[in-house]
Amino acid sequence: MFCKLAVRNVRRSMRDYTLYFLTLMFGVCVFYVFNSLESQWVMEALAVNNRNVSYTGAILRLVNVISVFVAVVLACLILYANHFMLRRRKKELGTYLLLGMTQGKVSRILFLETLCIGLLALAVGLVMGFFAAQLLSAFTASLFQVVVEEFTFVFSWKGVGKTVLYFAVIFLLVMLFNAVTISRKKLLDLLQARRHNQRLRLRSVTASAVMLAVGVALLIAAYTMLLRRGLLRVDELFWLMLAMGAAGTLLFFRSLSGFLLKLCKSNQSLYYRGLNCFILRQFNSAINTNYLSMTVVCLLLLLAIGVTACSVGVNYTVENKSDRQTPVDMTVFVEADGLTAGDLADLLQEAGFDPETCLEEYTAVRRPVLRLEGEDREVWGTMFIHIMSLSDFNSLRVLRGEGPMTLASDRYGLAVGTEPEENMDPQKDGWAEGKPLRIGDETYQADPEFCYTKALYTSSSSIDTTFILPDQVMEALRPEDVVILDFFLAGNYPKGAEEEMETLLWACYPDFCDGLAQRVGGFSMNFSTKQVEYLDTMGTKLLVLFIGLYLGVIFMVTSAAVLALQQLSQAADNLPRYQVLSRLGVEERMRDRSVYTQIFLAxxxxLSLAVVHSVVGITAANEVIVQLGKLDTVSSTVTTAVIILLVYGAYFAATCAGARRMVRGQ
Known part of the structure; x- marks a missing residue:
């Protein structure tokens, strides 16, 4: 009998609490998707390449850690939603007790209902997660340009086990919460639950205005500290800043309960227009009860917007940096004495990689390191500088498909290797300030038109600033002027044979090292290729993007679900008031507009305050992200806005539809 009653109750409540069930299903879906990554074919394909193992392992480990945090967030959401469901059904539960059921039997019914809801959410959520995981694998494969000969569907039993385990614990907590709640309630309280009216506590405008002013002052102080100190200084003041921001947000919403209504009442034409007086008093009453939850929702939205925007921003920044740092397909770097630039091609040929046949075009260049002494060191603020001849510089430009540049015999140019910031002119700021460069007995002046801001060769590290000098200067260098000799061999693979040449180049790596050791003894060397840098960059990009979207979507769904459940519960509680409005002759269209306005404000x-918080937070975060490369704020903003529109907007629309149906008595 209890099972039949529980199933009937679940079937009856499905329509009223559709958002609750959808939220549970979506939580299971997202949880399964990210916890099944380890078993997905794309991760196995990426792990085949040894250079990607570290990234795939880091992604899986970080997902496991974050999943614990996500489970806690979902547990709080489900407990919160369950509280509203119990509040909605207090009269029904009181009727069970009145008919002679014991509290234990009522708790058993709730236990069976929760079990049915949990099994239904798990089943549908896992099915949705199975298909979503395949889409995520295909998306990941496209990022890494992984070619799959045969696409296979993978069902992760490990992901299922984790999902079932976490959600079993969550629903056990819900069952315990239900049992404790029923045991502590009296029969009279349950039967008269809907007759209890909330007290409308009106504060003076002065008190509310003071509270609002203090809240705004705390927020401004927290904003100022964040912008001046940045995000990376985590100390006592950092936690104080967070506490001030949270307190300011709380006081802002707390002040609205007395400030908003009084302010609107002062404008009688606005207050008495349509159902505005009814709407404002209803909303004011809701803030009295829900200002704390609105504060939590605002902070969750801040996290959702900030994490999503920053992860997308890092994604675009890292990708752009990869494109800028890989102008050619391969670069061999050697730092050693007793070599010439031409020796690099001979060593590669001896190792089994002939540049003449394996590369479509290539060049070998020399880049000495000079020591600055005395006044020159003080002028430039450094002890060592890299120099390169104009001919070698132009040969590297040819590999990029660019024409040669010219330089006067008494001038020097600069190759900074990175694009300048938007507000910085490299031809005027920092280097071309009339600083002379003295090499040997000659002094050279800066050419204000010669500042190259692109990478000359492919490298995994940041490109060092290089001074470009006329050829005769390099020819006249004295051995005592040179501290270190750097050599580069850079080239491009033949079209259509990139993968084959890449494999051949890395295969000759051990023999190249042995040949170099036999010729010069001590040396430092490195192979850098576009494919390796691309894979490493995409690994970082994938790590940040996965974690950012995982947390961002969970926070967004949690925030929207809490608000949706609140508004649906309040719509059900306010049903007698809307029935009174109907009997007074208020049109259905005006009643619907009243519902929409209250939900819009809630x-x-x-969201509005969270956006303000996010603008400040993202500004501080961008100062960190910009160190990786040029920012693309437009892309991150648009992507975040689309996610907000889809998730938050969908919950808003669904809440409006559900609340309208409730107040119409359908």
Missing amino acids: FFLP
């Missing part, structure tokens, strides 16, 4: 007040 959804978009926290």
Whole structure:
């Protein structure tokens, strides 16, 4: 009998609490998707390449850690939603007790209902997660340009086990919460639950205005500290800054309960227009009860917007940096004495990689390191500088498909290797300030038109600033002027044979090292290729993007679900009031507009303040991200806005539809 009753109750409540069930299903889906990554074919394909093992392992380990945090967030959401469901059904539960059921039997019914809900959410969520995981694998494969000969569907039993385990614990907590709640409630309280009216506590405008002013002052102070100190200084003041921001947000919403209504009442034409007086008093009453939850929702939205925007921003920044740092397909770097630039091609040929046949075009260049002494060191603020001849510089430009540059015999140019910031002119700021460069007995002046801001060769590290000098200067260098000799051999693979040449180049790596050791003894060397740098960059990109989207979507769904459940519960509680409005002759269209306005205020007040918080937070985060490369703020903003529109907007629309149906008595 209990099972039949529980199933009937679940079937009956499905329509009223569709958002609750959808949220559970979506939570299971997202949880399974990211916890099944280890078993997905794309991760196995990436792990075949030894250079990607570290990234795939880091992604899986970090997902496991974050999943614990996500489970806690979902547990709080489910407990919160379950509280509203119990509140909605207090009269029904009181009727069970009135008919002679014991509290233990009522708890058993709730236990069976929760079990049915959990099994249904798990089943549908796992099916949705199975297909979503395949889409995520295909997306990941496209990022890494992994070619799959045969696409196979993979069902991760390990992911299922983790999902079932975490959600079993969550639903056990829900069952325990239900049992404790029923045991502590009296029969009279349950039967009269809907007759209890909330007290409308009106504060003076002065008190509310003071509270609002203090809250705004705390927020401004927290914003100022964040922008001046940055995100990377985690100390006592950092936690104080967070506490000030949270307190300011709380006081902002707390002040609205007395400030907003009083302010609107002062404008009688606005207050008495349509159902505005009814709407404002209803909303004011809701803030009295829900200002704390609105604060939590605002902070969750801040995390959702900030994490999503920053992860997408890092994604675009890292990708752009990879494109800038890989102008050619391969670069061999050697630092050694007793070599010439031409020796690099001979060593590669001896190792089994002939540049003449394996490369479509290539060049070998020399880049000495000079020591600055005395006044020159003080002028430039450094002890060592890299120099390169104009001919070698132009030969590297040819590999990029660019024409040669010219330089006067008494001038020097500069290759900085990175694109300048938007507000910085490299031809005027920092280097071309009339600083002379003295080499030997000659002094050279800066050419203000010669500042190259692109990478000359492919490298995994940041490109060092290189001074470009006329050829005769390099020819006249004295051995005592040179501290270190750097050599580069850079080239491009033949079209259509990139993969084959890449494999051949790395295969000759051990023999190249042995040949170099036999010829010069001590040396430092490195192979850098576009494919390796691309894979490493995409690994970082994937790590940041996965974690950012995982947390961002969970926070967004949690925030929207909490607000949706609140508004649906309040719509059900306010049903007698809307029935009174109907009997007074208020049109259905005006009643619907009243519902929409209250839901709009509940959804978009926290979102508006969260956007303000996010603008400040993202500004501070961008100062860190910009160190990786040029920012693409437009892309991150648009992507975040689309996610907000899809997730938050969908919950808003669904809440409006559900609340309208409730107040119409359908």
